[in-house]
Amino acid sequence: MELRLLATFEKVATVLSFTRAAAELGYAQSSVTGQVRSLESSLGVELFERLGSRIRLTEAGERLLPYARRMAELAEEARTAVAATAEPTGTIAVGTMESLTSYRLPPLLEYFHHRYPGVRLTLRPTLGDETRQALRQGTYDVGFLMEPETEHDGLESEVLAPEPLVLVAGPDHPLAGGTGLTAADVAGAQLVGTEPGCPYRDLFERELGEWSPPFMEFGTIEATKRGVAGGLGVALLPRVAVASELAAGTLVELAWQAPFTLFTQLAWRRGKRLPPHVRLFVEQARRLVREQRG
Incomplete structure (x- = not known):
């Protein structure tokens, strides 16, 4: 059983597409199809069911x-063990999200770029x-999560830091300077947010669900901050994402505390043997994110 054929099978099984697998492996699609068929022939079983333009794994493939x-x-x-170079090398597919990529990860990315040029980081925004599904499937090597839960089925995870949230508005907003704001007060304001699926947006919306307020969606954190600074409403965002605006006074913190806590975490598939360059990434992520807190 050739390792090359198994690697091709694993890629097709992960993305469930011969075309996409060929593109990611740098092969012609006919080569990928031929390699899978060779593996099926050597094993004497079919590994995929062909359903028109779609495929799925057979029981043998699973x-x-x-x-x-x-x-x-x-x-x-x-x-890696027998490599002649002392410098770590390899590619790391990293699942992440905008708030972490923009405000938590730059020191880590810069550190690896300058200190370990042989390690190529590929950031996948999800x-x-x-992110959890891609980690379980092996599409990502590691993934950053910002979630209230710290245990995830099929994954090992490490909490890097609690992620404080802050409700912000423009300095001239009617709620600015108020004290003891209630959820009803907040729900009565125009809410500005990123897209659904963002963990703090979803939790915020659930907390205010009794009043079912509509959200003005801006998609990105930067666009959300600009809208809020321009007086369009209030937004719940990670404190790290608005620290510079709070310091400059273009945004102000409102007197409402989110009744939930999120944790920035780094996760990988349970049972996965992390190669040295990935272990190095985990160690440096742990160090640099915790240094930011200090």
């Missing part, structure tokens, strides 16, 4: 997939459920 992933991980570990 049984083979975890072995293919383990063998790919062992092969990477072996290559939100919680998508």
